[in-house]
Each structure stands twice: as structure tokens, then as C-alpha cells.
Amino acid sequence: MMITMTKEAKNQLQSLTLAEHLLPRIDAHVAGGCGLAVNFLFIFDQPRKLDTLYYSHGMAIQVDYVTQQYLYNTSVTVDYNEEDGFCAITEFTFDGNSCS
Amino acid sequence: MKPYHSLIFEISQSDRSAVDLPESDVDTIELNDKFPSHLLRETEAELPEVPELQLIRHYTALSNKNYGVDSGFYPLGSCTMKYNPKLNEDVARLEGFSRIHPYQPEETIQGALELLYQLQEDLAVISGMDAVTLQPSAGAQGEWTGLMIAKNYHRQNGENRSKVLVPDSAHGTNPASAAVAGFETVTIPSNANGRVDVEALKEHVDHDTAALMLTNPSTLGLFEKDIIEIADIVHQAGGLLYYDGANANAILGKTTPGKMGFDIVHLNLHKTFTTPHGGGGPGAGPVGVVKELTPYLPVPRITKEGDQYRFDTEEPLSIGRVKGYYGNFGILVRAYTYIRTMGPEGLRQVSESAVLHANYLKKRLEPYFVAPYPQICKHEFVLSGINQKKLGVRTLDIAKRLLDFGYHPPTIYFPLNVEEALMIEPTETETKETLDAFADTMIQIAKEIEENPMMVLEAPHTTVIGRLDETKASRKPILRYTKHE
16 A cells, blocks of 8 residues: 655644644544445544554554555545545545445 | 356356257247347357256355355344244245236235235234335335325425435435435434434424434434424424334334324334345335325225225325335235234234343443443444454454354444444344354454454455455456356
């Protein structure tokens, strides 16, 4: 997995003072029911066991085991804008279905 | 790989067959003389050629790969995967039910019509409604039917209400059905106790509100204790209260949506009344309504005049027919059989046992998984895998690991307002031994996550196919079989 960062994201990250126990993370967010939909978030979070650290512009970004499974061999771009905040832009999202 | 794990086309060998046809005793005709040449094949159809025994083994092996309630425990939350008694199947196959035609004259199918009529009556009593239609062929179609009834009711009153309110814990079909019925959906948040936030509801209800759709108990397995106040709020604004019957197994025989103030109810016969879950096959989502809404029900309705049963199509305000013929008749026979074999006391015992089983299992698992709503639940409960997530293992992995022990996983990542959700509904038809065995397995998995997380992260280990590459399946789906020479 290759992580790149836009200039806006880099500047915003460098301007933040994070609490000591928090690090940036790219995280698979799963919504389910009868099917699964997976999209990817850029959040600030505590380390999890079995995390892998990736570096972009000298900044460490955590990725857990499940998220890596979804994003291996892909590139992820971290972006920032005033309206949405940080976003992890991936090559795909993964939608499921639902039923009654 | 054993041959019966291959596709039928891959085990095919030319000149083998399951059937030997006798020599034709009629004259052969030239297809070219009868059909335009562009309609004729240029190459032989590649039909599989296999002996009968291999054919039987192939499809038997395929059928054994299915997992159902008859195979093992299936605690899929909100789906009510209870045992479907085989007596239902026997009754549905009786010739008087299985060999009749929808266009037969009414006088020749009085028994079938009586069954439909009685089922309408029984479901009306069970739901506390005044009249029921059996036409909708699934829960979601029942939702749509109910919302169309609401829309026509408001229009008849000179109102064009455009909003349907839906709690954030609702089934995804609720907002979907509302959208298909032409409404705008507004989400009502839950409060800290997991129930509808009444103050937020008051803020959103207005004279543009057509209906509030509610499941009670909710998908969190929690009974909406404020239901009477909720009903009053909606009714005072002129809106209707819609009951999603997905969780009716929790209240069966104990109370009714009618007593709670609901105006429209759909019931899922495949959940509460032991008809098979269709998997795309036939289903039924009957809809019940209060007296005021009865004229809007779909037609034909089954009515009784004297001792004769008939199809009644004479209702000018009806929303019309919503399903071909009269619903999925065979499914309705199964549900009626279940209701009659259980009787009122049996149906009450269903909900009592379903609630007891859920609370027993919840108590056993609470020390190992976070229970975001620790109070007594109804027929199902929701756990959260947030502590396991800190150890690098997600709820998805727990679900995969359960496959190794022969269980169908619970519903995962739903409701959406619980992080890393595991939604467990054991149903009333399981034994204490089954519940204990499942609890033991969940506890073992919780311990594995602490001591040997890779065992869980790489699961399943014992299934025919291990962990699927869902990413590849999403990015490069193979949707067409290609024969490899």
C-alpha cells in the first residue's frame, strides 16, 4: 500500500498538535446488515495491536490488519478540505446490499 | 480437488450421458428448412455430459455446501432464523392446496379461500389491526404497500404529506421503501439508552409528516418504553404510525402493535411464522391496518358472505393490486399451519422463550464483549467488538472465525449506531445446550484474540475455501464462466 498526501493535508497535519497517545490512521469503516459496505476514513486514534506503520512526508500513519487486507497493492491519497476535513481517497469503495 | 467440487462443465467428458434416449421413430426434419439460417447455431451447444451417478454426487455435494437452520445454529440478528417445522411443508403439499389454479372458479376453491380468510383474521388478532392483506410478497414490499396506503389516505384527506420519519436504528429497507414510495426520509436519532429520542422526534414531526416507521423492539433488541407518547406525538400532527414487524417474535401473544398505537403493520411470515427465508424465492409480508385505513388495502381481498368465501375487488379507494394473483399462496399455507399448530398459548411461549434465550446468551457473553446497552433485552441483543478492535481484530474476523466452528455468524456492523456491532438473535427454537456451546465458542474466540490473534485474523481454516479476497472480487469480478481447454 502506498500512501500519498496532498499539500493541503500535509499543511493541516503539520499545524495540529496531537495528544501524545494519538496518531493518524487510515481505517476501514464497515457498515453491514445483510451485506457489507466498506469505505475508508482518515482519523486520529490510539495504536492497535498488529498495526503497520506507513510514512508519508515523515509522518507515521497507522493501518490495522483488516484495513491492510482491503488496501494492499493500492494507493491511498490523504486529502484535506475545510468542508469535509481529512479524507482517505482510495481506488475503490466496496458496497454490499441489504434486505428485509 | 475432488471432481464434485468442480463445475459440472469441468467434469464433463464427451460421449458420457445420464440418459440413453431410444432411436427416434419419427421422421427427421432438416432445421434449415424450418428456421431462418441466422437463428440456427453454428456450433454444438456445450452441454455437460456426465453419468447419472456423477451428476447426483455433484449436485448432492453442492447442496451440502448450503448452510441453513437445518444445518446448525444461525443467530443472524433481526432475521429470526428459527426452525421451520416440516409439518408446514406436508400441509403445503396437500393436493387441495398445491394443485389448484388461480383462475379456478371461486366455488371450486372454497377450502383455499377459507384458509386465506382465516389467516387474515388470525394475523389481524395477532397484530391488533382491523383488516389484513396477504398480497405483499416480502417485508420490503409490505413496507411499500403500507406507505402507499398512508400516501393515499393523506391524499384522500386533501393532504400531500412528503416526509417519513425513521429512527437511526431502523432496518435499511425502511428509508429505502419510503424513497420508492416517493417520500423524503428524515432520520430520528436514538438517545443514550438506545431508544427513540422523543425530544428530537418532537422537533421533526410536523404537518408534513406522513408517517413514522418504527420497529418495536428496535434492532438493538430494546423495547420502546415511550411508545404511547411517541404515538400521540405523531397522531397529534396528523401522521400515521407504521410498525415494521421484523422483530415481532419478541412480542408475539404478549402485546400487539395495535395496543401500542400503530396504524399500519407489516409482518414477515418468514421470520415470525416459520415460513422459509426465501433467498430470493417466494416470501410474504402481509399488511394490517386500522379500520380508518381499510378502504385503501390492495384488492382483491378475501371476504366471507354467509358461508361462502370470495374475492372482493369492489373498493374504489384501494391502492390496487400489489402482487400477481393473491400473494404467495404456498407460503401462506405454511404460516397458517404454524399458527394453528401453536395456538394462542404456544405463540405466547414463542416470545417468552425467544426473550429468555437472548438474555441468557447476553449474560454469558457480556464479560467478554462490550454490551453498549446492558439493560434487559427482548429477543435479540447487540454486542460491540471495540475492545477486540484495540487488539487488532475486527468484528468481521470474529464472524469468519465462527465459520470454523460450524456456526452461521450473527449480523455484523448493524445497527449502524454501534461500533463493530455483533447483533445476536438466538430464537426460541434452540436448546440450552446449543446456546451454551455457542457461548463457549464466542468466549474461546475472545481468548484467542488476546493470546493468538492470527488464528482469528486468518480464519476460516476449516471451510472448503478459506478467507475470500473480497477486494479482488470487488475490483476484478469474474462474472462469466470461461472454459479452459
